[in-house]
Amino acid sequence: MHATPAPARPGDVYFFGTCLLDLFLPEAGLDAMTLLEREGVRVHFPQAQSCCGQPAFTSGQPGEAREVARSQLGLFDQPWPIVVPSGSCGGMIKHHWPTLFAGDADEARACAVAGRVVEFADFLLNVLRIELRDQGKPTKVAVHTSCSARREMNTHVHGWALVDQLAQVERVVHDHESECCGFGGVFSLRHPDISGAMVSDKSAALQDSGAVEFVTADGGCLLNINGKLAHDGKAFRGKHLASFLLERTGGKA
Amino acid sequence: MSTHPITVHPARSFKANSHDAVNDPHLRKSFRGAMDFLMAKRAAQFPDHNELEALRSLGETVRQRCLAKLPQLLEKLEAQLTANGVKVHWAETPEEANAIIHGLIAARNGKLAVKGKSMVSEETELNHYLEAHGVQAVESDMGEYIVQLAGEKPSHIIMPAIHKTKAQIATLFHDNIPAAPYTEDVDELIQLGRNALRGMYLKADVGISGVNFAVAETGTLCLVENEGNGRMCTTVPDMHIAITGIEKVVEKLSDVIPLYSILPRSATGQAITTYFNMISRPRQPGEKDGPREVHLVLLDNGRSQAYADEQLRKTLQCIRCGACMNHCPVYSRIGGHAYGTVYPGPIGKIISPHMLGLNDTQDLPTASSLCGACGEVCPVRIPIPEMLMRLREEAARDPEEKVPHPLAGQGAAYSPQLARVWSLWRTVYSRPALYRAFSWLATRLRVFTPRRQLGWTVHRTPLTPAKQSLHELVRQRQSSR
Incomplete structure (x- = not known):
């Protein structure tokens, strides 16, 4: 656990949208970019970006992961922070690229990129020192944090702090809040019974928490839990933290 | 050497087992409750986060130093134990370990062995082997005793009968212990078990135990336990045979202190266990009790394979506290039996492939969301998620590919x-x-x-x-x- 130091407020940032948001939740990515721009930051989205390599990395295919990661190394030439709207993808780059490239000709480049990665919520809170002005009606939300975001990026604390800035929003704690939702990438495909049991418990805990909806800063968890809720015919849903914050602060119709 | 076959527990049926487990509401509820209880107990032992992290770092350092010198420490241990009058035996496979132990018992014409808790003896299926060779082996740890009466396997490495309800145990005791009434009162049940076991210590020809730490410097076998049965097994019968894995050796007596300080707190959430036994030699002239013969069987069973690889060597840092399973969202949903291996949970997923090969265990390393809860609580900082990913890599690797330290079953999941x-x-x-x-x-x-x-x-x-x-x-x- 470490406190993130407050660096100087940058004028420009790169935005690494992640492959899941790109194809399945693009609105969340756009909302995150809008929030950053509203804070006066110029947001650069390299069009040649695709994925951090995590799906292959966690599937025992580090070679394939490395080649995808390598194709991203040249996209961030300027010394700007790289904002990632997902704790697990951010953690992959920040903490696992250095290992993935250890001894490789591109090790230094990979480490340089890794060193500039900041998770979205962390960036809003600790770099931009955002002050959110809540314009919504009173509501209650639960926060789910992805496990790698929690353990590698300390993101749960950032998510809580941001939601807690909203005057009309009551943040409720759900049962076993720190527990995994059962996503785990390929795990959810290979072990549907166990993953299903985990997401079933997670979605029940979120619904029983008294919250009207839940928020999370990770696309994988969001797709997993919302997919389960929809499968079970429930009306309860979650949304990406970026979309929720933008909505609450009048940035979204 | 005996040709008695060891029944390995193929994990090929892991998916079917876990399917059944998650659809068993009773199992889900009981494991969830038990794990929540253990997590809360552990958390209460570590109110100061910084102190915990310092202890974990210390534990990691001690284990890594001892592993770095493992070959020399094992030689030192053997020399020191031999000088103390303890006979050391080396076994590469479970079959060899069983044959050694049976040979020792047979030489005394022994018929009854009373056992303290030992997961390594579960690895070798020692009870089964002895039974087949005319030696009765009675488990004396209450949890192990229950599991043995039920004809089952432990479902947790430190709480073997955690899957059993009070009612099931009441029935088991009522049916198996002569004149035992049916009672669901826990104190009464424990007393029934204790009374049934008490006479066994006196009748037994041999006591068998595990080892938590084997100290090279002094030739001391340390045994951590709560019930006093470990002390009975290792002092009452005329012969004591300890069995453990080669990785359990520590360099100095002072290395035991940091490890013992974090073990019970991580395991059961106890500040300290009720008993801590240090065994250094057989009964000496003039002493009134203690075994006349003490033996140590050191088992490899795949540990050398893990040891050969610098990254996978960290697997051997384990001090068998079970905190990783208590905190695992997969273990708490499927319980220990679904894994089909002696060691369940996160540690089981990373150690079983070395013992059984990746062919029989390829589903285990993938059965994790890599949430990291195990690595976060491990008292000796084994990076379990990293190990899982590495084992996935070895299982997915082309079986023909040449690597410096190939694992048994390399390419088991290759297609x-x-x-x-x-x-x-x-x-x-x-x-x-x-x-x-x-x-x-x-x-x-x-x-x-x-x-x-x-x-x-x-x-x-x-x-x-x-x-x-x-x-x-x-x-x-x-x-x-």
Whole structure:
């Protein structure tokens, strides 16, 4: 656990949208970019970006992961922070690229990129020192944090702090809040019974928490839990933290 | 050497086992409750986060130093124990260990062995072997005794009968212990068990135990326990045979202190165990009790394979506290039996492949969301998620590929088709033009997205691409400004 130091407020940032948001939740990515721009930051989205390599990395295919990661190394030439709207993808780059490239000709480049990665919520809170002005009606939300975001990026604390800035929003704690939702990438495909049991418990805990909806800063968890809720015919849903914050602060119709 | 076959526990049926387990509401509820209880107990032992982290670092350092010197420490241990009058035996396989132990008992014409808790003896299926060779082995740890009466296997490494209800134990005792009344009162049940076991210590020809720490410097076998049965097993019968894995050796007596200080706190949430036994020698002239013969059997059983690889060696840092399973969202949903291996939970997933080979265990390393809860609580900082990923890599590796330290069963999960899928994935995701074409197609053909997507759609609605990718939305936004 470490406190993130407050660096100087940058004028420009790169935005690494992640492959899941790109194809399945693009609105969340756009909302995150809008929030950053509203804070006066110029947001650069390299069009040649695709994925951090995590799906292959966690599937025992580090070679394939490395080649995808390598194709991203040249996209961030300027010394700007790289904002990632997902704790697990951010953690992959920040903490696992250095290992993935250890001894490789591109090790230094990979480490340089890794060193500039900041998770979205962390960036809003600790770099931009955002002050959110809540314009919504009173509501209650639960926060789910992805496990790698929690353990590698300390993101749960950032998510809580941001939601807690909203005057009309009551943040409720759900049962076993720190527990995994059962996503785990390929795990959810290979072990549907166990993953299903985990997401079933997670979605029940979120619904029983008294919250009207839940928020999370990770696309994988969001797709997993919302997919389960929809499968079970429930009306309860979650949304990406970026979309929720933008909505609450009048940035979204 | 005996040819008696060891029944390995093939984990090939892991998926079927876990399917049954998650659909058993009683099992789900009881493991969830038990694990919640143990997590709370552990948390209460470590109120100061910084102190905990310092202790974990110390534990890690001690274990890594001892492992770095393992070959020398094992020689030192043997020399020191021999000088103390303890006979040391080396076993590469479970079969060898069983044959050694049976040979020692047979030499005394022994018929009854009373056992303290030993997971290594579970590895070798010692009870089964002895039974087949005319020696009765009675478990004396209450949990192990229950499991043995039920004809089952431990479902947790430190709480073997955690899957049993009070009612089940009451029935078991009522049916198996002469004149035992049916009672669900825990104190009464424990007393019934104790009374049944008490006479065994006096009758037994041999006591068998595990070892928590084997100290090279002094030739001391340390045994951590709560019930006093370990002390009885190692002092009352005329012969004591200890069995343990080669990784349990520590360099100095002072190394035991940091490890023992974090072990019970991580395991059961106890500040300290009720008993801590230090065994250094057989009964000396003039002493009134203690075994006349003490033996130590050191078992390899795949540990050398883990040891040979610098990264996988960390697996051997384990001090068998079980905290990783207590905190594991997978273990707490399927329980210990579903794994089909002696060691369940996260530690089982990373150690079993060395004992049984990846062919029989390839489903274990993948059965994790890599949430990291195990690594976070491990008192000796084993990076369990990293080990899981590495084992996935070895299972997916081409079986023909030459590597410095090949694992048994390398390539167990290798399939040319799967390799091609990943290669295709890499091609698409590393070439911007291809990725752009792929995401355009995926979004435009979204109505044709398969409704069944492997395991995903068993519990979830299908993943369907959005109408436009983020790349595309960003381009549109820029051009509209």
